[in-house]
Amino acid sequence: MNKEDLIKHLSLVEHIEGGYFSETYRSETSIATSRTGSDRSILTSIYYLLTDDRPIDYFHKNQSDILHYFQAGSPITYLVLSPSGKLNKVKLGLNFAHGEVAQLLIPGNHWKAAVLETGEFGLLGESVAPGFDYRDMELGKADYFQDAFPDLWLELAIYVKD
Template sequence: MRDWQSELDLEPHGEGGWFRRLYTSPHEVSTPHGPRPAATSIHYLLDERQPRGLLHRNRSDILHFLIDGGPLEYVTVDPAGALHRTLLSPDAERHLLVPGGHWKASRLTGGARHGLVAEVVTPGFDYADHEFATDAVLREFPELAQELREFVRR
């Protein structure tokens, strides 16, 4: 197995896993929350040391593209509280769109040792647009609490 963390010079990510920003557009777009780059992109890796990404949401849309490894399971919750599961795998889907405002978590599954994805965020990522889930999300969606609890930081 390739050592993607070293090869791509990835750093620990606050969500879990490893990342490195690849691109920030020099063009800005106006949003209700201030100007943002038109797009940003990162490499994001889950591996045996960091097999899970915590539940979080962004204001922007995020496209995920499986590059290597997997399968990775993405668990998303739309604003109405509907839970969706998507498997990114060489044998199934290789990309996923998570619309802005949807909660998202990820994990290795099916015996995977790693999963490397590229993410494109549009409008571009800004920490002011990012929110980690807390127990308040579990109270907001009590019917999903059992399934989401493992993805909420304690």
């Protein structure tokens, strides 16, 4: 399969963070939270695709924990920035001998970005608990990153969509 086949077969649409996605599951059961709107599905899941023409998942953070699962294609490099400013890079893929991991947990309130560095596409699955809600997501802004992480700004700038 190529990227066009995957986009069609999985009914993927462009995502505001970059890449493409489709929601595959949203639990009907919800839980009360202290977040705006309070009730959230217990769990949601999506397919997420980065392609050679949409290779960047721009910095954003979610209030919920998110598990990322490698599915197919080329590996994807994640940049994970903790609230204290510690930057970690992890490659999601199946080449374990080269340090890749098949799944990656991004804790809630950590900034994350991802990039497809080579290949035509990288396909992931993501599970979010409590379930994803756009009210719980924040897109990174250049002014914030420059002020909060001045020593990292030059490295992070390409992954901040403004």
